[in-house]
Amino acid sequence: MDEPFYADAALYDRLFPGREESIGFYRAEADRQGGSVLELGAGTGQKLVPIAADGHAATGLELSPAMLAGARRRAADAGVEVTWVEGDMRAVDLGRTFDLVVIAANSLLHLHEVDDLVRCLRSVRRHLAPGGRLALDVFNPSVHLLARADGVRRRRDALTFTDPDRGVVHVDVAETYDAAAQVTRGTWFLSTDVEPDFLVVPLELRSVFPQELPVLLALAGLRLVDRFGDWSRGPFTAASPIQLCVCETDRAAAGG
Incomplete structure (x- = not known):
């Protein structure tokens, strides 16, 4: 985990x-x-x-x-x-x-x-x-989505949320796909306008x-x-x- x-x-x-x-x-x-x-x-x-x-x-x-x-x-x-x-x-x-x-x-x-x-x-x-x-x-x-996991950091607008202490939080994700392991290896970046990348965490999920x-x-x-x-x-x-x-x-x- x-x-x-x-x-x-x-x-x-x-x-x-x-x-x-x-x-x-x-x-x-x-x-x-x-x-x-x-x-x-x-x-x-x-x-x-x-x-x-x-x-x-x-x-x-x-x-x-x-x-x-x-x-x-x-x-x-x-x-x-x-x-x-x-x-x-x-x-x-x-x-x-x-x-x-x-x-x-x-x-x-x-x-x-x-x-x-x-x-x-x-x-x-x-x-x-x-x-x-x-x-x-x-x-x-989705093989199409897995093929697009190229390590580039991209904004996930659907995941934007409001934190009562920080305000609006934006989420960026950079992912690569390890086809041999069937594992998507991602890094998630949580930011606000005044506090960029206040949290940077890995997330790896198998297909x-x-x-x-x-x-x-x-x-x-x-x-x-x-x-x-x-x-x-x-x-x-x-x-x-x-x-x-x-x-x-x-x-x-x-x-x-």
Whole structure:
């Protein structure tokens, strides 16, 4: 994980405030499954706290202490109980199972090696109750965008936000793509008009291609049940911006 990127939970929430439609999707999945929910890479609890507020027993695992502190504050502000655990999604062992496991907001893509991805997904399988499901989202890699990752610093106007202390914050990103590793290596620059580059942090995310994902799941004893291309459950196509997946235990693998 790129620790400096997640060292300021409040700043992260302003940069990535969470989309209502994504929160709504995971709340609906929790309601559909019923029972308990585990989120791996829970961040500041943007999705898990509303799920807990809906009455689900909720547990959140997060590696970053700063993000975990932000999640605790969010839950306290909402007046809901969530069990928070500091830990690595590759090696989690909570000693119990859950009806729904969530890996949201590209959290899976912080794992760059195939072995790490499979270890994480096998942890998911161990934590799924009978009939339980995994719901996750990762972006759908665009070869055109990856080819344009040339290391040039560019402004991301869509990410501009207002900080109560600093004012308007602009975001620039310079990225290169390591095709052999399938990893985009970026540097993010946050600036105001009076304080240029007040924060410069790395962010590296793996690409998981559509034909690769079912193989990774199969190696972990899971299978893909549904794959949507948007938060309204539209069909997944080559042009879809995300891979929004619902998975379950592969019974054949479980019995083998």
